[in-house]
Amino acid sequence: MTANLSARCYAGDRDLRAIADLINTCEEVDRLNEGTSISELQQEFNQPSRDLARDMCLWEDAGGKLIGFAELWISEPGEVIDGWLSFSVRPEARRGDVEAAAVAWGETRMRQVAQESGACVKLRSGIRAQDADRISVLESCGFRVDRYFCRMARSLSEPIAEPEFPEGFALRQFPGEEDSEAWVEMFNQSFIDHWNHHDLTVEKFKYDLGKPSYRKDLDLIAVAADGTYAAFCYCEINVEECDRTGRNEGWIAVLGTRRGFRKLGLGRSMLLAGLQRLKAAGVETAILGVDAANPSGALRLYESAGFHNIRDSISYVKDV
Structure with missing residues (x-):
């Protein structure tokens, strides 16, 4: 699937509508209560210490349609630096290799952080316990359970x-x-x-x-x-x-x-x-x-x- 897609960096506010539409399309299927809006994304993206050019990745098809989006929240410098990875993939493009590409992108970015900081780094991702497909993706990519949370x-x-x-x-x-x-x-x-x-x-x-x-x-x-x-x-x-x-x-x-x-x-x-x-x-x-x-x-x-x-x-x- 990724052979037919192109990956690129976040290009600023002009990408906001496509990202919001992608997340809300996923929400219609997943029912995870994770919908969003352009203004909410702006507030999220504009937070201090975010390197938007390097901490986001978009995958588009030949027609320019957004198929996948991934972002990292990277913690402040310390002995250990955590990168929290979240990603959304259009339902019709799932169970291919877009999810694996998102994880691989996150790993590459965190290795850059390790090289630049000299710190130990960890890649993290939080998911709902009922999301069997995402659990399968993460475990197939070498993730392990670290903690449980309740809402x-x-x-x-x-x-x-x-x-x-x-x-x-x-x-x-x-x-x-x-x-x-x-x-x-x-x-x-x-x-x-x-x-x-x-x-x-x-x-x-x-x-x-x-x-x-x-x-x-x-x-x-x-x-x-x-x-x-x-x-x-x-x-x-x-x-x-x-x-x-x-x-x-x-x-x-x-x-x-x-x-x-x-x-x-x-x-x-x-x-x-x-x-x-x-x-x-x-x-x-x-x-x-x-x-x-x-x-x-x-x-x-x-x-x-x-x-x-x-x-x-x-x-x-x-x-x-």
């Missing part, structure tokens, strides 16, 4: 308990960009001992604050008596996605407690506060994702707050 949901029509903050801690809205460094430090200290953590940068955080979906009323922090940022819960409502799917959902996008402030009940209190804010915003269902092997007991916390599992996914990895 959980909770109806906001059910009662939400009142948050109970420990003495000396106060719930606040995040003040804004001027406190970005303090928030990023809290985030990194909260997740530094978690699986596959890569430090968040202030640049990336500020970019997220500028997204159209960002709402200050959904960005919550717990502040200790000495002013230290101790815990956080940021919720997000993607209006475009809700309009596209017909579902009224909001995300508990990130939730964490800083090291040194754990086992005080802050995580539960922040979660409940976030749920209250989503409900006040008119959302019907709260969604979140969680590492099934999270060492902090996050899965138990979410279950105790009324969440139930709606989807399993798998993280695959390959050394390159």
Whole structure:
């Protein structure tokens, strides 16, 4: 199949419509809730530290029709650099060698990263546990299972308990960009001992604050008596996605407690506060994702707050 296709780099905004159409065509068949729009792709592609010329590849037929698209999310430099590979192939072109070509492209790109950085690199890809075809592709290309994740949901029509903050801690809205460094430090200290953590940068955080979906009323922090940022819960409502799917959902996008402030009940209190804010915003269902092997007991916390599992996914990895 790839003998009849030409591969090329991303050519900028003029490719956005074709990529969105490809992803949405795949969504009509796969029903993975992974549809998109041109504006959503622009927000995704324009994030800091992305090398769009080298971290995306498009495969077209002789008539210029987009058949396959692959992209890599490459982590910030460190001892280990991860490249998260995602790819879409038109349903009629699957079970050929386009998928293998996408994986081979990802491997080649990550070897370039290794040569340039001197770091150990890994190629990763996350998929839904029910996607037997994609599992077959990855395993045939030498990937192995590395981690399992759950997507959980909770109806906001059910009662939400009142948050109970420990003495000396106060719930606040995040003040804004001027406190970005303090928030990023809290985030990194909260997740530094978690699986596959890569430090968040202030640049990336500020970019997220500028997204159209960002709402200050959904960005919550717990502040200790000495002013230290101790815990956080940021919720997000993607209006475009809700309009596209017909579902009224909001995300508990990130939730964490800083090291040194754990086992005080802050995580539960922040979660409940976030749920209250989503409900006040008119959302019907709260969604979140969680590492099934999270060492902090996050899965138990979410279950105790009324969440139930709606989807399993798998993280695959390959050394390159």
